[in-house]
Amino acid sequence: MIFGNIRNLDEYPFLERQVKECFDYAGEHDLKAYEKGSHEIDGNRLFVNIVEYTTTDAQNRFWEAHRDYLDIHVMLTGQEQIDVNFIENMEQKEYVPADDFLPMDGEKNGHVVLKEGDFLICAPHDAHRTAVQVNGPEAVKKAIFKVQIH
Template identity: 30%
Template sequence: MFYSEIKIAEKYNYLEEKFLVAYKWLKEQDLKTLPVGKYPILGDIVVANIQEYTTLPVEEKRFETHDLYFDIQYLVEGIELFGICKREGLNENSFNPEKDVRFYDMPKNYGYIILNPGDFIVVAPEDAHMPGCRVEDSVPVKKVVIKVKI
């Protein structure tokens, strides 16, 4: 899965070495047994974060973006609804520079995909995303979010 606008399609190389290293790491790890935590893959350029949480209703989630990193979000266990829309035109309501995350008011229009185990999505800085939403019932999820520095 790859999500982008045609106007930025050539801005980033999603097969650049740093992305290939991330994809290779995902394939080679026993992700079901890795504990929650941070795993440097390529110094601070590519870092994996293993997360476990319970999905929540869309009404309890917010769209977010990152200025300095791409997200490669890979679902290990569970199922989640993953909201996606353009960052442009959103109303920002908070910013945490230490965590490189901006949050936004809920947009009027957005799309979503459903992530199942083994699915991933690459989210660029121009893409707002809302991970961790429940599909029907709230369920436990294990996910790897790989941060790839721009």
């Protein structure tokens, strides 16, 4: 996992080209104006999902990880807590290849709070539970870049 803010991208020169491509795209496009849904950037190799929802209690949310794609969460408006752990510490359920979705159960060993401009990069071993409320329910809009790695 890598947690940061897009205003400090110069502190991450080690990021792979495909990840930098996502941040370049975010800087060149008004993602706040995008409609909810999936937006192709380069076929299945790279796309962005725009999501809007209201944060809630952790027990109302689910754990997930992905094998074929990196997730790059970029907060556009609002704030949310994302609980994190490693998949090795979780009870893994059956992987759903069609959705690149690994559901899990378990407890967090940490969390981050994403506010406008913050990002969280999740690799395949990074379990994450999104949409957890910080100070009560809050409407958020977020871009989730999907970068194909397998």
